Amino acid sequence: MDRLKIGIGSDHNAFEMKSQLKDYIESLGVEVIDFGCFSPEEIDYPTIAFDVANSIKESKIERGILVCGTGIGMAMAANKVPGVRAAQCHDTYSAERAQLSNNAQIITMGSKVIGIETAKKVVAEYLSVTFEGGNSARKIEQIMQKEAEFSK
Template identity: 70%
Template sequence: MKIGIGSDHNAFQMKEEVKSYITSLGHEVIDYGCYSEDEADYPGVAFSVATDITAGNLERGILLCGTGIGMSIAANKVPNIRSAQCHDVYSAERAQLSNNAQIITMGAKIIGAELAKKVAEAYLNVSFQGGNSARKIDQIMDKEREFLLQGSCC
């Protein structure tokens, strides 16, 4: 699978460890930055990964920042993206199985690198199966399209 990975400076070290681990599992990993511990804002990284997923250049993404919250919010601003913050194996599996999330996010100030590797692996080891969950995702995506056609939601 082709996976996009990215972080801000708070999660640079964790990104490097997760990237290496995912590569060792046989996945192709594209690094979207940041590339050092120098201060770096996360929104551009999230937008780039999410946009490349919607363009078909990536199959999934893993984004890391201090908490995982900002990356998830930013990625979810890109139409047709479903990003889920995950800090445990069960949530990572459910992000894919129940929500067909193309991206998961994690926080380097919340969990350690070893757990992050397990969370990433759990997410990458499952595939969306549809079923009752497909109906719910369709409802979410229909509402997103409705808001986009209106030009605003509020």
């Protein structure tokens, strides 16, 4: 099996957290593609969220981690890319269920909501599980069908 490849991105509010998470994720043996931002200078988050989500859609990466002040804006932006499911997660149970029950390709977090140690635990949990289908596959398919209807 190929090594897991994920994308990571943030706005200026979460630049420090993103940098620390990138190092942490790499220490787990996961390949990380950094989509920015690359400094604490103010930047708008949508472009970064769209870049990560499009990379998932194009199968360049398998999963993504997006961080902004709250995690809300990043989730909203990433979810605008058809076929991509982003879930805001600030605890390990939500991170586990984002993947196991919802096959979320992206999780988002808020650097002004949780600290780095909690963020590391959330990321570790998210990366440790894989969507298994079952009853959840039927529900995800319904979401994807509705999304396709709206895209017409």
